[in-house]
Amino acid sequence: MASAGSDPGRLPRTVKVLIAGGFGAGKTTLVGSVSEIRPLRTEEYLTEPGSLIDPLDGIGDKTTTTVAMDFGRITLPADLIVYLFGTPGQDRFWFMWDELAYGALGAVVLADTRRLADSFASVDYFESTGTPFVVAVNRFDGAPRHSVDAIGSALALGADVPVVECDARQRVSSRDVLITLAEHAIDLAGRCAQPVQGRSR
Amino acid sequence: VPGAGERWLDEQAGRIVRPYALTGGRTAATTQRFNLLAMVVATAGVARDKRELEPAHLLVLEQARSPAAVIDLASTLDLPIGVIRVLLSDLAERSLIAIHSPPRAPHTDIRLLQDVLDGLRRL
Numbered sequence: 064m065a066s067a068g069s070d071p072g073r074l075p076r077t078v079k080v081l082i083a084g085g086f087g088a089g090k091t092t093l094v095g096s097v098s099e100i101r102p103l104r105t106e107e108y109l110t111e112p113g114s115l116i117d118p119l120d121g122i123g124d125k126t127t128t129t130v131a132m133d134f135g136r137i138t139l140p141a142d143l144i145v146y147l148f149g150t151p152g153q154d155r156f157w158f159m160w161d162e163l164a165y166g167a168l169g170a171v172v173l174a175d176t177r178r179l180a181d182s183f184a185s186v187d188y189f190e191s192t193g194t195p196f197v198v199a200v201n202r203f204d205g206a207p208r209h210s211v212d213a214i215g216s217a218l219a220l221g222a223d224v225p226v227v228e229c230d231a232r233q234r235v236s237s238r239d240v241l242i243t244l245a246e247h248a249i250d251l252a253g254r255c256a257q258p259v260q261g262r263s264r
Numbered sequence: 265v266p267g268a269g270e271r272w273l274d275e276q277a278g279r280i281v282r283p284y285a286l287t288g289g290r291t292a293a294t295t296q297r298f299n300l301l302a303m304v305v306a307t308a309g310v311a312r313d314k315r316e317l318e319p320a321h322l323l324v325l326e327q328a329r330s331p332a333a334v335i336d337l338a339s340t341l342d343l344p345i346g347v348i349r350v351l352l353s354d355l356a357e358r359s360l361i362a363i364h365s366p367p368r369a370p371h372t373d374i375r376l377l378q379d380v381l382d383g384l385r386r387l
Contacts, residue, residue: 074331077301078370078380097387103338105345129344134335139383146301146335166301168370168380195371238387245381252374 075142080241081163082133083150083189084173085181089201089231090149091133093173097237098135098147105130105159130159145241150185160188169195169244173231176206179217186218195248197225199240223250287320287350298349301366303331309360316358324351328361 082090094100133149148163164170170189174182182198189196200214209217211226220226225243230236298304306328317325320343327337338348355361370376 074303074305074364075333076376076379077303077333077366078376079301101336101339102342103335103345104342105338134339136336137384137387139380140386141379141383143379143383144333145380145383146333162300166299166366166368166370168377238384242381242384245377245384248371249374249377249381252372252377255372256374 073142075144077144077146078168079146079148079163079166080168080244081148081150081170081194082173083170083185083196084201085175085178085185088173088175088178088181090173093171093199093201093229093231093237093240094133094135094147094149096232096234097241098137098145100133100135103132103134105132164189164192164194167194169197169248171240171244172196172198174198174200174214174218175203176200176209176214177203179214182218186220190221195244195251197227197240197244197247199227199229199231199243201231202228223247287347290350298334298352298363299365300333300335300345302334303364303366304328304334304337304352305331305362305364307360307362309358317354320347321351321355324348324355325360331364 082093084090130151132151133147135147137145137147139145145168150163151159170185172182172185172189186196186198188194198214198218198220200209200211202208211228215224215226218226225247227240227243229240304324306325320341323341324337327340332340334348334352335345337343337352338345341348343351352361352363356363367373367376
């Protein structure tokens with residue numbers, strides 16, 4: 064349907080990038096350093112795992128909870144808007160990931176070398192959904208330094224998954240992580256577009 | 265009652281107006297589940313149906329005079345995404361908004377990806 068009476072002009076194209084990782088890995092910091100951060104609330108049903116924590120006797124089968132999310136936008140030339148979504152860290156909000164990942168350009172998994180295991184769930188999720196992702200090792204003062212290769216093998220990543228170091232507080236560093244993700248997505252898309260022959264995995 | 269520009273949430277008192285009070289208690293969008301990145305544009309039919317609309321609907325229409333993403337409507341109006349979806353559903357039923365879906369599989373669209381990459385490099 065045309066919007067008669069007004070000229071909306073050219074509609075911006077919108078894409079989303081997910082910022083995942085364990086609690087305290089720097090998701091909020093990265094979103095804040097590279098994008099215009101904006102308030103966002105979602106209200107969703109509390110399901111059984113939540114009901115163990117929050118007694119709901121007498122309220123009925125379902126109730127809702129408000130979740131504040133990390134959310135930011137980057138306005139790019141050529142009518143492009145990139146939205147960044149920090150994925151909710153708590154297990155009881157896993158149900159939100161599917162909606163966020165659907166139609167995403169890709170994801171950044173932020174890793175903290177002091178708690179590398181916290182990244183496993185995100186890595187598993189993006190691998191299983193076929194979402195292009197990169198791992199960004201956020202440099203924390205006093206955290207052990209490992210080579211990106213060592214981190215890649217500790218996370219059992221596929222050989223083609225980029226692992227980069229970053230300082231999520233720095234805008235340029237965070238932007239570079241997103242550039243790595245875009246390059247990786249182009250790489251994967253190019254491979255898919257070509258006939259697949261003797262693909263090894 | 266919060267005045268214009270105030271948030272619906274009060275840190276001390278908790279929520280002042282339960283969000284779904286704005287939707288008459290309805291929690292499900294009836295027609296479709298609007299994609300977070302879909303662009304919403306108000307159509308020209310506003311005046312005719314004005315009396316059926318709640319103030320929250322009018323706020324959405326106001327914001328959608330120029331194209332606005334579903335997610336930006338939620339953020340700008342400080343309403344949970346679920347509430348925005350119900351309001352959009354009401355407006356879509358009355359043909360007061362047009363919805364433009366985002367690309368379904370942007371990670372396979374090399375041209376789009378290249379534009380994103382070029383844009384990021386210029387940041």
